[in-house]
Amino acid sequence: MTSPNLSARTIIPFIANIFERRGSESYLGEAVTMSEHMLQSAVLAEGAGADENLVAAALLHDVGRAGELGPGPAFRPTPAGRLLGHVQLGLRLVEERPAGLDRRARAELLHAIAPHHDARGARTAEAAVLYHANQLDAVAATRPVDEP
Numbered sequence: 001m002t003s004p005n006l007s008a009r010t011i012i013p014f015i016a017n018i019f020e021r022r023g024s025e026s027y028l029g030e031a032v033t034m035s036e037h038m039l040q041s042a043v044l045a046e047g048a049g050a051d052e053n054l055v056a057a058a059l060l061h062d063v064g065r066a067g068e069l070g071p072g073p074a075f076r077p078t079p080a081g082r083l084l085g086h087v088q089l090g091l092r093l094v095e096e097r098p099a100g101l102d103r104r105a106r107a108e109l110l111h112a113i114a115p116h117h118d119a120r121g122a123r124t125a126e127a128a129v130l131y132h133a134n135q136l137d138a139v140a141a142t143r144p145v146d147e148p
């Protein structure tokens with residue numbers, strides 16, 4: 001994933017570009033797209049009263065998928081994706097491009113993203129909320145919808 005050095009002015013267009021390029025792809029074969037999954041997680045976090053940093057973490061938690069997987073329909077892992085996985089690739093994206101975040105906010109953002117598949121790794125309430133928001137969205141995406 002090639003990306004420019006980001007600033008507070010360019011971070012939103014950069015993220016929007018990722019969503020535009022890859023967001024409409026199925027989320028790992030599920031009924032939701034990658035964009036829907038990340039947006040739904042952010043909405044769940046916001047609904048739980050999360051602060052801006054956690055909502056941003058929920059929005060970005062799977063951004064590393066764009067570098068982990070090649071284009072659909074095969075979605076083959078890239079070499080970096082195979083070796084590092086989407087969590088590490090996403091952390092690198094955020095860590096290398098702080099976009100005006102102060103050190104504490106960046107650390108909290110990184111920490112919220114890092115354990116989003118491992119509740120035991122969550123050291124803050126925000127990270128635990130993101131873990132559960134991600135799990136809730138994944139469960140909701142795979143449950144059959146009851147017909148009325």
Ligand SMILES: [Fe+2]
Pocket residue numbers: 061062086116117
């Ligand atoms: Fe993930």
